[in-house]
Amino acid sequence: MDIRKNDTVVVLSGKDKGKEGKIIDVNPREGKVIVEGVNKAKRHKKPRKQGDTGGIISKETPIYASKVMRVCPKCSKPTRAAHSFAKDGGKVRVCKKCGAEI
Secondary structure (H helix, E strand, O other), X not given: OOOOOOOEEEEOXXXXXXXXXXXXXXXXXXXXXXXXXXXXXXXXXOOOOOOOOOEEEEEEOOEEHHHEEEEOOOOOOEOOEEEEEOOOXXXXXXXXXXXXXX
């Protein structure tokens, strides 16, 4: 999986198609990601202790990583990542459209 935490992504399909958000969490084993402000679900929370508040809480739920595409910070377009080697010998991700380092 080539998507990492704190990458900005755009949703390609589903009820939140076209929305942009930052990745909060990545689960490579299941192939899912949690994106900020996307695929929200409501959960009913019961107060457990005295003074604890209950109610309906809205939280983000995981979506498949294949349904999101990274947005290049330089050209602001959804793009796939290419890999190249930096001058120090490390591997870096590069935008396929503009060639900028991601």
